[in-house]
Amino acid sequence: MSNTPTPLDAPLTIASRTLTSRLIVGTGKYADYDTMQKALDASGAQVVTVAVRRERLVDKEGRSLLDYLDLSRYTILPNTAGCFTAEDAVRVARLGREILEQLDNPGQDWVKLEVLGDKKTLLPDPVGTLEACRQLVKDGFKVLCYSSDDPIAAQRLRDAGAASVMPAGSPIGSGQGVLNPNNIRLILELLKGKEHGGDPSFPVIVDAGVGTASDVTIAMELGADGVLLNTGIAHAKDAVKMAHAMRHGLEAGRLAYLSGRIPKRLYATASSPWSGVISYIPGE
Amino acid sequence: MPRSGKTAENCCYYFDMHVTINGERRELPAGNTVSQLVELLGLKGRAVAVEVNKQLVPKKQHEGKEISEGDVIEVVSLVGGG
Numbered sequence: 389m390s391n392t393p394t395p396l397d398a399p400l401t402i403a404s405r406t407l408t409s410r411l412i413v414g415t416g417k418y419a420d421y422d423t424m425q426k427a428l429d430a431s432g433a434q435v436v437t438v439a440v441r442r443e444r445l446v447d448k449e450g451r452s453l454l455d456y457l458d459l460s461r462y463t464i465l466p467n468t469a470g471c472f473t474a475e476d477a478v479r480v481a482r483l484g485r486e487i488l489e490q491l492d493n494p495g496q497d498w499v500k501l502e503v504l505g506d507k508k509t510l511l512p513d514p515v516g517t518l519e520a521c522r523q524l525v526k527d528g529f530k531v532l533c534y535s536s537d538d539p540i541a542a543q544r545l546r547d548a549g550a551a552s553v554m555p556a557g558s559p560i561g562s563g564q565g566v567l568n569p570n571n572i573r574l575i576l577e578l579l580k581g582k583e584h585g586g587d588p589s590f591p592v593i594v595d596a597g598v599g600t601a602s603d604v605t606i607a608m609e610l611g612a613d614g615v616l617l618n619t620g621i622a623h624a625k626d627a628v629k630m631a632h633a634m635r636h637g638l639e640a641g642r643l644a645y646l647s648g649r650i651p652k653r654l655y656a657t658a659s660s661p662w663s664g665v666i667s668y669i670p671g672e
Numbered sequence: 673m674p675r676s677g678k679t680a681e682n683c684c685y686y687f688d689m690h691v692t693i694n695g696e697r698r699e700l701p702a703g704n705t706v707s708q709l710v711e712l713l714g715l716k717g718r719a720v721a722v723e724v725n726k727q728l729v730p731k732k733q734h735e736g737k738e739i740s741e742g743d744v745i746e747v748v749s750l751v752g753g754g
């Protein structure tokens with residue numbers, strides 16, 4: 389891209405914070421902190437997710453995630469990963485907020501809410517998610533809510549006060565991409581389409597399942613406001629290069645969406661004019 | 673944190689309280705506050721959050737919050753995640 393800021397796209401606003409990058413990336417599963425740091429940088433992300441875990445009281449290698457995250461650069465989005473009940477998710481969200489308050493990070497009242505229903509699929513429990521979302525909104529959290537790609541579940545979470553609904557493209561870490569683009573389309577229409585009582589500025593972020601750059605592009609071409617991913621970068625053979633690819637994939641998809649693609653047709657339409665072709669006989 | 677009731681520094685010092693910290697049963701001298709516990713665990717100055725019996729204890733209350741027999745305590749920090 390050029391050195392001057394591009395006027396091609398408007399920034400994304402989530403919970404009254406303005407972001408110029410529409411990519412949110414996780415900090416888990418990297419080979420080492422150094423690779424993570426470089427990959428985060430290459431991704432261009434301004435928001436990064438973290439998990440809340442028991443402090444390891446026995447073996448202290450002394451190095452911690454926070455030593456490798458520039459807190460003046462990144463908004464930290466703590467998740468409730470690993471929680472299977474609304475109660476646990478609410479506790480973890482409060483613990484995360486308590487830590488971020490100490491760090492004075494702008495993400496302190498943000499939470500990426502996950503209430504999982506099953507260990508093997510890591511698919512969200514829609515009932516627990518809704519329950520936890522309501523409680524956390526009441527507690528003053530800005531809830532970025534991981535959901536299945538069920539359009540009605542997404543609507544319920546929006547109605548419960550979620551700051552963003554984040555439907556899964558496919559199961560977490562599965563690398564299958566966007567499995568049901570029509571459901572994502574329906575979610576976008578229901579939540580953002582004025583004809584459905586939606587709010588065009590309500591952020592819908594495709595979260596989970598991204599395997600490669602084209603998956604990000606597809607999500608953005610559908611009209612998603614952003615993409616959240618972790619494993620697709622962290623477990624790529626070259627994580628840093630893949631982070632670049634994801635950033636470009638996102639930008640390509642976003643601009644393609646804004647540009648308005650041509651309709652698909654069964655038959656060809658010539659790009660070069662017929663008139664003036666040397667074998668052309670007028671009237672034929 | 674010492675696991676036994678006897679230490680080299682203090683041969684006759686007895687722990688008189690049992691608590692569960694991060695899922696592990698531990699012995700503690702009575703009368704500790706959350707802030708003393710954080711120090712005892714070598715976590716002073718680190719970005720951690722503490723919960724006692726499923727209730728968050730905000731940092732401002734660490735000094736005043738005393739730990740009692742049987743308390744279930746969670747001490748957490750941030751790690752990489754998605």
